[in-house]
Amino acid sequence: MRLPLLCLVLASSLFAGPDKPWPQTIPEATRHARTSTVAEVRTFMEALRKRNPALVPYHPKGAPKTTEAGAPLLAWRLPATAKDAVRVYINANIHAGEVEGKEAVQVLVRELLQGKHPELRKHIDLVICPAYNADGTDGLDPAIRRHQPNPASGVGRRENARGLDLNRDLMKVQAANTRWFLALLQDFDPAVVFDLHTTNGSYHGFHLTYAPALALGADADLLTFNRRLLVEVRETLKKEGLPTYDYGNFAPEERGGGAWAPDKVDTKPERWETFDALPRYLSNYPALQGRLGILSEEYVYRSYPDRIADTRRFVTACLGWIAAHPAEVNRTIAAARRLPAKLPLGAELKETERATFDLVDPIKNAQGQVTGEKSQRSVELPSFVTFAGKDFQDLPAxxxxxxxxxxxxxxxxxxxxxxxxxxxxxxxxxxxxxxxxxxxxxxxxxxxxxxxxxxxxxxxxxxxxxxxxxxxxxxxxxxxxxxxxxxxxxxxxxxxxxxxxxxxxxxxxxxxxxxxxxxxxxxxxxxxxxxxxxxxxxxxx
Ligand SMILES: [Zn+2]
Incomplete structure (x- = not known):
């Protein structure tokens, strides 16, 4: 006798206007058995649009609509409600095996539409592209990135259909995706660009690592401001139990670069080093146009649901900082357009600070996934996470x-x-x-x-x-x-x-x-x- 009544209640909750359930992402709908394809991202975002038409599809003026292989380049815009907004672009899945950014941004947009982050809705004019490497996104294969705890569907490919790593293509512009992104910079004119990744294999104690734009020759005040933003976000997240730090590796290689080997128990690395100051990377390049860049690198060995959750928390915290400083962000961007008389041809790492790092000795399974830790200890090391320019040249006319x-x-x-x-x-x-x-x-x-x-x-x-x-x-x-x-x-x-x-x-x-x-x-x-x-x-x- 009770069953029909129960059905009636469920049916009314499904169809009643404002109370109807919000769409679920593919990981949510499959108990994390899968990650989204390009078509599934579109279905989810379009379902959100039906709930709130403030969200609109976005296509940069003059940009290609598809990759060379015909995969669609899809983005959506959620305009801010206040006038002094900061324009922010979030790029995800440039390496399509690193899927958590793709999933996290979909959840984030739903939360914005649900009214969960009123300050962000007010001050952030947002464009997201969840599946930038659209070719790689749909090439799901359980054999890819097996050291990373993956959904059963597997994850996508790092490169595009032509074999290009899109995160090395910003200067030479070989790929349609890069022409699309450069058109977005001109058309949407963002103040901040995010690029969401997963680390590749080094062992450390951070759940997520990040980097500001590190581009050789960018405006010094812009880079300082970019780093301050991230240090302040790091401190906030630390209080909330999410350990983050500048992206990097232990160095030199033979003393723990990447992994701290058990037979090196008496030694320790000499320093922590970030990656590269070249503008070929999507998170570095924007600084050469006077914009802020944020690289997010989720820790590869965390579980798939945790990686999505960490990435969403990190991006949300950065957006919170930006939404709290809109005038300062826009002022810094405007000032960064000054052109100096000289620019450096080279860059060298410099010691930025001393910091505490966890040296982790992992227990791994046959796929290289970390299943536990034999030991862990903390060490204080010099941290080389910024660069100094060298070999300065006068600019010609x-x-x-x-x-x-x-x-x-x-x-x-x-x-x-x-x-x-x-x-x-x-x-x-x-x-x-x-x-x-x-x-x-x-x-x-x-x-x-x-x-x-x-x-x-x-x-x-x-x-x-x-x-x-x-x-x-x-x-x-x-x-x-x-x-x-x-x-x-x-x-x-x-x-x-x-x-x-x-x-x-x-x-x-x-x-x-x-x-x-x-x-x-x-x-x-x-x-x-x-x-x-x-x-x-x-x-x-
Ligand atoms: Zn990556």
Whole structure:
């Protein structure tokens, strides 16, 4: 007799307007047996939209709609309700085996729509892309990242369908996803960019590690502010029982880099070191455009539900800090547009502070998953989590790139938001040429490129021999001219200086003219001069 009544009550709760249940994410609906596909992310987000139309699909103006393989690039925007809002973009699943960010941002948007974070709704104008590496997202396979406790569905692939690691592509822009992201920076103009990951394998006691933007040559005050934000969030989370710290590894390698081996019980690492100051990473790059970056790296050995929960807590805490400082964030961003007279070509790690770290000796199963700890002890170590610039160079008025390279180079420069002018618009200062003094060609390919690193200097002397087509007034007028005094002048330097460690020379855009066999150009030896010039800058050979 009671059963029909029970059914009646359930049915009314399902269909009654405001009381109907909120949509569940795929992990919630499957007791964490699965992670979402791209289509399932779309279904969930569209179900949220039905509950609250404030959430809208977002597509950056002029951006590709799909990857090269045809997977859709999907994002949603939840505008702020207050006027002094901070625009924030959250990127997830760039490495599609690192799935917790993808799941956490879906939960976060639902919570925002449920009214659980009124201050964030008010002050944060939010865009999220839960499945940035859309190709990799749907390539679920239980054989991927087996050291990570995974849902039974398995997780996606690190690379896109072309085999590219999208988190190394920000400068060279080989992938449609990168063109999409760069278009978003221009169109949505975020003050803060998050990129959500999972660590790859080192052992430590933090549930989540993070990094501010670490880009070589970014505005110093911006980087200091970026770090302050994260230190203050760390302290808040520590009080709430979530241990976090700057992303890094123990060093040197033989003394615990990655793992603290049991046979090294009497030794300890010398220091803790963060990763890299190059702008090829999605969380570093925004700083070169005067924006804040936040890398989130959930600890790989935590359980799948814990990883989703930690990531959501960390992102929510950062957004809380931002929502509490909207004017300060926007002021810092505006001030970071100043262009300095010099920029560094290199960076070295510097000791930032001393901090306490847990050395963990893990017990692992056959898949490499951590099932327990043999021991754990705390050590205080110097922490190298920031960089100092070195090898500072005066900025030229601009760069001239031979018109022969326009078809390849112009779309990349314009994707970065750089203004590209005809050569005749160049400054009338004397033109300098790049004189190479040394080079390193990579022994192996990375991202399909044998990279090239040049040493040398700019000189007003024309190349000594006719190793290249000579620059004359006509070819200078026909060249591409990229002035440095423009909104993204820092990027002009790091893309076009031939010595830049992450620039177009490094990534092979000029390889046919720079990597040649003896006898080319009718000369006795391979050319070592260059097709750039610069008003008081480049024709690279
Ligand atoms: Zn990653």
């Amino acid at each position: 601009g760069y001239l790139v031979d018109a022969a390279f326009a078809e390849r180079v112009r779309p990349v420069l314009e994707a970065h938001g750089l203004k590209v002018l005809p050569g005749r618009a160049r400054s009338q200062a004397p033109v300098r040429h790049f004189k190479e003094t040394g080079r390193t060609v990579a022994k192996g390919a990375f991202q399909g490129v044998l990279s090239l690193d040049l040493q040398g200097a700019w000189t007003t002397e024309a190349p000594a021999r006719a190793r290249t087509l000579p620059w004359d007034a006509k070819s200078l007028d026909a060249a591409l001219y990229i002035p440095v005094q423009q909104r993204h002048g820092r990027l002009a330097f790091y893309l076009l200086d031939p010595r830049s460690p992450d620039g177009l020379v490094h990534w092979g855009f000029f390889h046919e003219v720079l990597l040649r066999s003896d006898g080319s150009w009718g000369t006795h030896r391979a050319s070592r001069s260059s097709p750039w010039a610069a008003p008081l800058p480049p024709r690279l050979p």
